[in-house]
Amino acid sequence: MANRLEDFVWRSDFFPRKLSFTKEGKALVAISIGLGIAAVNTGNNLLYLVFGISLALIIISGLLSEANLRGVLVKPVSGLRPIAGQPLSAVLTVTSNRTRFPAFSIEAWPLVEQASSTPGRILDLSPGTTVETACSLVFPKRGLYQMKGMVVATEFPFSFFKKSLIISSKSTVLVYPRLKKPAFTGALVGFEGEDESRPVAGRGVEFFGVRDFRQGDNPRRVLHRLSASKQVPVVREDEQLGVQSAWVALVNRATTKDEADVEDAIERAAGLAVYLINQGRMVGLSTMSGGVPPGTGEGQVTRILDFLATVPVLPANDKSPESIIDSFAAQAPGAKLLWVRP
Amino acid sequence: MTFDRLHRIVTLGVIACGLGALHFSGEFPIWVSLSAFLVSVAGVKLHPRFKANWVIRAAGVVTAIAGIAFLWLAISDEDYLYWAIIFAIFLGAVKSLMLRNDADFMQMYALTFLHVMAAAVVNPGISFGVLMFPYVILLVLGLQLTNLRKGIQGQALEGAKTGDLQTERRLNLALARRDLIHGGFISVTVGVTLSVFLISLVFFFIFPRLGFGFFAQQSRRGMAMTGFSDQVNLGDFGNIAEDLQVVMRVKSPNAQLPLRMRGQSLDFYDGKSWKKTTHRRRPMVVDSDGIARVGRGLDPLEGVVAQEIYLEPLAGSPRVLFGMSTPVAYQRPPNALEALRPKKWRFFRDLAGDVVLTGPDAVSIVYTAYSEVSDFNPQALRVAGNHYDERLLELYTELPPLNPLVEQLASDVVAGQNNPYDIAQAIVSFFHKEFSYSLNSSHGDYDPLADFLLNNREGHCEYFASGMVILLRQLGIPARIVNGFAGGIHNEYGDYFALRKSDAHSWVEVYFPDNGWVTFDPTPPAFLTSRASPGLLASLMEAMDAVQLAWYRWVVEYNLEKQISFLSALFSLKKDNENSFTGANSLTRNDIRQLWYRLKALPWGYFGLALLLIPPLGIVFIRLLRTPKKKKLGDQRDPAVKAYNQLRRELKSKGYIKAPTETQLDFAKRVGAENPELYDHLMTTTWAYLEAVFNPKA
Numbered sequence A: 001m002a003n004r005l006e007d008f009v010w011r012s013d014f015f016p017r018k019l020s021f022t023k024e025g026k027a028l029v030a031i032s033i034g035l036g037i038a039a040v041n042t043g044n045n046l047l048y049l050v051f052g053i054s055l056a057l058i059i060i061s062g063l064l065s066e067a068n069l070r071g072v073l074v075k076p077v078s079g080l081r082p083i084a085g086q087p088l089s090a091v092l093t094v095t096s097n098r099t100r101f102p103a104f105s106i107e108a109w110p111l112v113e114q115a116s117s118t119p120g121r122i123l124d125l126s127p128g129t130t131v132e133t134a135c136s137l138v139f140p141k142r143g144l145y146q147m148k149g150m151v152v153a154t155e156f157p158f159s160f161f162k163k164s165l166i167i168s169s170k171s172t173v174l175v176y177p178r179l180k181k182p183a184f185t186g187a188l189v190g191f192e193g194e195d196e197s198r199p200v201a202g203r204g205v206e207f208f209g210v211r212d213f214r215q216g217d218n219p220r221r222v223l224h225r226l227s228a229s230k231q232v233p234v235v236r237e238d239e240q241l242g243v244q245s246a247w248v249a250l251v252n253r254a255t256t257k258d259e260a261d262v263e264d265a266i267e268r269a270a271g272l273a274v275y276l277i278n279q280g281r282m283v284g285l286s287t288m289s290g291g292v293p294p295g296t297g298e299g300q301v302t303r304i305l306d307f308l309a310t311v312p313v314l315p316a317n318d319k320s321p322e323s324i325i326d327s328f329a330a331q332a333p334g335a336k337l338l339w340v341r342p
Numbered sequence B: 001m002t003f004d005r006l007h008r009i010v011t012l013g014v015i016a017c018g019l020g021a022l023h024f025s026g027e028f029p030i031w032v033s034l035s036a037f038l039v040s041v042a043g044v045k046l047h048p049r050f051k052a053n054w055v056i057r058a059a060g061v062v063t064a065i066a067g068i069a070f071l072w073l074a075i076s077d078e079d080y081l082y083w084a085i086i087f088a089i090f091l092g093a094v095k096s097l098m099l100r101n102d103a104d105f106m107q108m109y110a111l112t113f114l115h116v117m118a119a120a121v122v123n124p125g126i127s128f129g130v131l132m133f134p135y136v137i138l139l140v141l142g143l144q145l146t147n148l149r150k151g152i153q154g155q156a157l158e159g160a161k162t163g164d165l166q167t168e169r170r171l172n173l174a175l176a177r178r179d180l181i182h183g184g185f186i187s188v189t190v191g192v193t194l195s196v197f198l199i200s201l202v203f204f205f206i207f208p209r210l211g212f213g214f215f216a217q218q219s220r221r222g223m224a225m226t227g228f229s230d231q232v233n234l235g236d237f238g239n240i241a242e243d244l245q246v247v248m249r250v251k252s253p254n255a256q257l258p259l260r261m262r263g264q265s266l267d268f269y270d271g272k273s274w275k276k277t278t279h280r281r282r283p284m285v286v287d288s289d290g291i292a293r294v295g296r297g298l299d300p301l302e303g304v305v306a307q308e309i310y311l312e313p314l315a316g317s318p319r320v321l322f323g324m325s326t327p328v329a330y331q332r333p334p335n336a337l338e339a340l341r342p343k344k345w346r347f348f349r350d351l352a353g354d355v356v357l358t359g360p361d362a363v364s365i366v367y368t369a370y371s372e373v374s375d376f377n378p379q380a381l382r383v384a385g386n387h388y389d390e391r392l393l394e395l396y397t398e399l400p401p402l403n404p405l406v407e408q409l410a411s412d413v414v415a416g417q418n419n420p421y422d423i424a425q426a427i428v429s430f431f432h433k434e435f436s437y438s439l440n441s442s443h444g445d446y447d448p449l450a451d452f453l454l455n456n457r458e459g460h461c462e463y464f465a466s467g468m469v470i471l472l473r474q475l476g477i478p479a480r481i482v483n484g485f486a487g488g489i490h491n492e493y494g495d496y497f498a499l500r501k502s503d504a505h506s507w508v509e510v511y512f513p514d515n516g517w518v519t520f521d522p523t524p525p526a527f528l529t530s531r532a533s534p535g536l537l538a539s540l541m542e543a544m545d546a547v548q549l550a551w552y553r554w555v556v557e558y559n560l561e562k563q564i565s566f567l568s569a570l571f572s573l574k575k576d577n578e579n580s581f582t583g584a585n586s587l588t589r590n591d592i593r594q595l596w597y598r599l600k601a602l603p604w605g606y607f608g609l610a611l612l613l614i615p616p617l618g619i620v621f622i623r624l625l626r627t628p629k630k631k632k633l634g635d636q637r638d639p640a641v642k643a644y645n646q647l648r649r650e651l652k653s654k655g656y657i658k659a660p661t662e663t664q665l666d667f668a669k670r671v672g673a674e675n676p677e678l679y680d681h682l683m684t685t686t687w688a689y690l691e692a693v694f695n696p697k698a
Helices: A002-011 A023-042 A045-069 A224-230 A260-278 A297-310 A321-329 B003-023 B030-050 B053-077 B080-096 B102-122 B126-156 B165-175 B183-206 B336-340 B378-382 B390-396 B404-413 B420-434 B448-455 B461-474 B526-530 B535-556 B560-570 B589-601 B604-626 B639-653 B664-674 B676-694
Strands: A017-021 A072-074 A088-096 A103-112 A116-118 A120-125 A130-138 A143-154 A161-175 A200-202 A206-212 A234-240 A246-250 A283-287 A290-295 A336-340 B231-233 B246-251 B259-266 B273-275 B281-283 B291-293 B305-311 B327-331 B346-350 B355-358 B365-371 B479-487 B489-491 B496-500 B504-512 B516-520
Touching: A017 A023, A017 A045, A023 A045, A023 B102, A045 A103, A045 A143, A045 A161, A045 B102, A045 B126, A045 B183, A045 B535, A072 A103, A072 A143, A088 A103, A088 A120, A103 A116, A103 A130, A103 B126, A120 A130, A120 B126, A143 A297, A161 A297, A224 A234, A246 A260, A246 A290, A260 A283, A260 A297, A260 A336, A283 A297, A290 A297, B003 B030, B003 B080, B003 B102, B003 B126, B003 B165, B030 B053, B030 B080, B053 B080, B080 B102, B102 B126, B126 B165, B126 B183, B126 B535, B183 B560, B246 B259, B246 B535, B259 B496, B259 B504, B327 B355, B378 B420, B404 B420, B404 B448, B404 B461, B420 B461, B420 B504, B420 B516, B448 B461, B461 B479, B461 B504, B489 B535, B496 B535, B560 B589, B639 B676, B664 B676
Parallel strands: A246 A283, A246 A336
Antiparallel strands: A017 A161, A072 A088, A088 A130, A103 A120, A103 A143, A116 A130, A143 A161, A200 A234, A206 A234, A283 A290, B231 B273, B246 B305, B246 B496, B259 B479, B281 B346, B291 B327, B305 B365, B327 B365, B346 B355, B479 B504, B489 B496, B504 B516
């Protein structure tokens, strides 16, 4: 109950400030209570004096931590593409809008649901200055995470309390699945005789064709005249010889109640796709919930991982995955189909 | 100085203050606090040697063994507090060697806080108050530095392996920073320290002194003082004359230096010591004003000298009360709350007329003595005669077997004198002329008084007074020795007379029929000058004593009466009597009743409502504060901007308001379309404004 309440207060927008005791703070409060009881019990005025000092330390701690956060701003981070389970370093820009006093011991980090974070620390922030610090985020699994804003926190001056302020800035963070290294090394089965394959779009120097601009494409490859005439951005594709395209066919349907094996399959599919693309191959992805047409390069990696980040885990049913995936993969005939099953 | 060095030195200062507060209690031998301090000093330099894990484990084992040893000592000594404090000092010393990270520093500060708490119990002296200032300043600074150290460690050790050499190096480099302590940090620290002092004092004064503590009184260790018990060995009382500790403070408009405050008389001399055989005491009747009269008459108290006396706690009970000769009445400050206390103050008077007070032990006493101070007419004393009461003669003329030469001396000294007054004066003159005052004389153990009178004619006041009493009694005149204080200094800072231990004095009272006891002082007046302190030192000591008195009155002895007195002053019920030793100006039941009515009449319902409204109003206020103000565009002093703002105000008065989605030009066009005659003016002013705002350099 207490944890739920604490969590509610922490997540709620109604409370702009969050205050939590540190270990030292809890000890001081316990000592103060003991001192108060001793003073009242004995009537010893010097104990009252020491009690007054301990209360003063608590009050000043609360007031000064509030003052320490005033005028401190953190710019929200954007464009994060973290991988589940791997720490992601994000650079934060912290600015002091104050005119007079410096701020000390500032910590900052993005507040993202379920993600664990190591804050970026700034020891001394002079008035009117902007500094950069790096924080670290770890997301437990792939998916779309809600970022509520940026947290600025301090334990200054005495480390008795941690006061935090959330600068609201709502956005989402797409977390990629882990990239599991494929078990094989060397040439893939079914890729023998690559040289005899027909030309496809990819890395090369010869003109292959044009197509509509897709997310992840290099904007330098946009053909502006043609785009102007067609009223949509169009990019040029080069011909890549000797490259056989491959379809990573992911069965995202659970075989048992446990979804972990599907998640494992997604991670293997992600690792395989990235491995193949890094080898310079044209790779497409097909799943029971859609797919990504074949492509090459960094853009294709982004497209596949974006897709895999949110691909759903389907419940177990009688439908054959092969028919669905095959029909999708039929869009690019001749491509090799690499099955990834739970 | 590097951050690390500064932090360690500040921590050492905090430790020193805590140890000092304990040491100056006088409860512990000097080696305890000194050795702990030296270990802490060594820790500043030697801390890298105590980083190894095996050293820390060994320290844990040693501490556990020490804990058992101290427990055993406490059980065998039955002084648990004493050994618990020594164990806390030991823990602090061990910890001071092992200050590695922020948690260690925090634990060190917690231990020093424990030392201060212990000192609050065992050291009520001014030394505690004096040390609290540097302690709070250094503690605030130390806690802030610990907070920064936590940040430094967090930065340096982020994701690093513990114990890794590289990490260690990185941390050491980070701790060697010199740029963290700058003007901004110091100004924040000063502000924080002042705030801590202020809030501590506010809490100290307003925290209600109710609860169990109310029934007790603020006790302090009683000052050891011979001379005021029922038996005093000859020579003991005079030997305390070199101690400058203040014993009592006197306020009286009629007092003059040298001040003579009479304590108690002793009547029986056995050749080596003085005894009080009249120690059977009876409780005195206290009237409605709290006045206890020594004798009959003097009602009302007119023509008497009132002296308000602050008497330091003296060891032993009951407590002898002092007053100028001849005390006729005593009074404790009337206080309605006094009646609630279980241990009440009660006056007792013995057969010799000396008054004592019983009550709580080891506490200071504030009372008023009323004395009849009259210059006796020598002529009246000469003719007073020698018809003494038999009981009086029995008590005050008794003598031990004397050396025949002493008997001869008495006859020789008073030869030619024919009345008790002249005889007494002749003896006084004899002592003044033939004897000298000395604190270093020795008279042996056999018959010290005979040695003083016949051989070594040097001695302190007790020998003089005893010699005179013996000589008078030898001649059949009732006389007694009186112990008290004579001399003193006027404290300019506190406007009172201070009597120190060194002012302890013995003199003689001689009985004259119809006149009572008259004071004679056979000690040569040189004794007064021998106790004077050098100018600067005396001035310093006076200032110190005034501070000490304020400390005792307003901190150590601050109580519910003084608190209520403050509240009464706040409600203008009465004025707080600053000039009185009690501070609280005679709190009566009526005062408390009046205060209660005033408090009850306050609009508590509104206060409650306000308390309920404060949180929501506070939130609204904070939200309002947080709502960013719309920033005005451009330089507001620019004529174009001024003209445009003026135009907008005029248009607003005519009902033309710019929509948030409209640009300034759209707005001007819209208004211009409705008012073609204004179109040019509107467009010109708007363009000028836009130029001024977005292209000011042009």
